[in-house]
Amino acid sequence: xxxxxxxxxxxxxxxxxxxxxxxxxxxxxxxxxxxxxxxxxxxxxxxxxxxxxxxxxxxxxxxxxxxxxxxxxxxxxxxxxxxxxxxxxxxxxxxxxxxxxxxxxxxxxxxxxxxxxxxxxxxxxxxxxxxxxxxxxxxxxxxxxxxxxxxxxxxxxxxxxxxxxxxxxxxxxxxxxxxxxxxxxxxx
Amino acid sequence: xxxxxxxxxxxxxxxxxxxxxxxxxxxxxxxxxxxxxxxxxxxxxxxxxxxxxxxxxxxxxxxxxxxxxxxxxxxxxxxxxxxxxxxxxxxxxxxxxxxxxxxxxxxxxxxxxxxxxxxxxxxxxxxxxxxxxxxxxxxxxxxxxxxxxxxxxxxxxxxxxxxxxxxxxxxxxxxxxxxxxxxxxxxx
Numbered sequence: 001x002x003x004x005x006x007x008x009x010x011x012x013x014x015x016x017x018x019x020x021x022x023x024x025x026x027x028x029x030x031x032x033x034x035x036x037x038x039x040x041x042x043x044x045x046x047x048x049x050x051x052x053x054x055x056x057x058x059x060x061x062x063x064x065x066x067x068x069x070x071x072x073x074x075x076x077x078x079x080x081x082x083x084x085x086x087x088x089x090x091x092x093x094x095x096x097x098x099x100x101x102x103x104x105x106x107x108x109x110x111x112x113x114x115x116x117x118x119x120x121x122x123x124x125x126x127x128x129x130x131x132x133x134x135x136x137x138x139x140x141x142x143x144x145x146x147x148x149x150x151x152x153x154x155x156x157x158x159x160x161x162x163x164x165x166x167x168x169x170x171x172x173x174x175x176x177x178x179x180x181x182x183x184x185x186x187x188x
Numbered sequence: 189x190x191x192x193x194x195x196x197x198x199x200x201x202x203x204x205x206x207x208x209x210x211x212x213x214x215x216x217x218x219x220x221x222x223x224x225x226x227x228x229x230x231x232x233x234x235x236x237x238x239x240x241x242x243x244x245x246x247x248x249x250x251x252x253x254x255x256x257x258x259x260x261x262x263x264x265x266x267x268x269x270x271x272x273x274x275x276x277x278x279x280x281x282x283x284x285x286x287x288x289x290x291x292x293x294x295x296x297x298x299x300x301x302x303x304x305x306x307x308x309x310x311x312x313x314x315x316x317x318x319x320x321x322x323x324x325x326x327x328x329x330x331x332x333x334x335x336x337x338x339x340x341x342x343x344x345x346x347x348x349x350x351x352x353x354x355x356x357x358x359x360x361x362x363x364x365x366x367x368x369x370x371x372x373x374x375x376x
Contacts, residue, residue, distance in 0.1 A: 174328030181365060
């Protein structure tokens with residue numbers, strides 16, 4: 001009789017035992033790693049629209065959340081809106097901040113590096129000439145800078161290594177920094 | 189004495205008069221078109237972190253909203269979180285949906301094309317091999333597909349032209365579909 005208990009290891013609030021189990025499962029059956037994320041969007045009026053995310057596919061099945069998450073997007077008055085929500089380029093910053101942070105926390109946890117706190121500031125420049133099609137300026141962010149302030153006993157060298165790894169492994173940072181195809185189609 | 193009233197033209201909820209005034213102002217003084225968007229992010233625990241957006245720079249000055257917008261990000265249980273919020277790659281979809289929709293509505297308004305409703309569905313595939321650094325798979329979206337259902341008296345040809353224009357002019361779609369630099373640095 002095996003009386004040994006499985007001990008759950010939690011670092012930085014991340015269940016490292018579950019993380020390593022997931023990695024083992026993926027190594028055994030690659031199909032588990034395939035995820036599809038989805039969103040439904042509805043235009044309200046002017047610059048306001050709402051997005052709902054509820055279900056996603058992953059680990060070989062579709063998962064539906066008990067409660068969907070919704071997002072209100074709008075523009076400030078200066079950009080012709082009513083400021084009923086943050087604007088889409090700010091949502092992109094929120095996604096990027098969250099993704100690199102979670103990547104950082106998880107990779108640190110996997111290496112046993114304890115983190116006490118992380119705060120970051122993101123900033124990106126946009127020139128409206130592009131959006132308004134007034135010249136050939138890119139409509140998007142010219143670049144996005146993220147500054148991390150991290151409290152941890154780890155050395156600056158370890159933390160620098162972790163933020164570089166976090167960025168390189170982050171799905172949102174990767175989507176932004178490489179040319180990711182966006183396809184639009186009209187359905188009836 | 190000039191007794192002529194300025195008539196405000198609103199199409200699709202977009203103030204077209206203000207839009208054309210903005211374009212005229214930018215043509216006169218290009219500096220007005222320069223915007224900087226910002227976000228502050230704070231790690232809470234595990235896969236949960238919160239972003240706040242409050243101020244931004246544009247039209248030659250910094251604007252601070254009376255009330256900041258906040259975002260809660262987390263992962264579902266299967267991805268080691270507590271599902272306290274949508275996850276970062278879903279925030280990216282929300283931003284993309286909102287940006288292409290607002291671009292579509294505004295470009296239609298500028299052309300005098302009336303839109304009755306817009307709904308869209310977004311979908312993107314991610315393979316966790318990349319995030320987990322198990323092989324050289326890209327960690328990000330392999331591609332993102334957006335399907336638009338639009339009610340309008342305009343012809344399918346006009347609507348197809350508008351969704352292509354909306355995508356090409358959209359700051360988020362442009363940021364995603366071209367290689368946009370993401371820079372990370374550690375501050376003390």
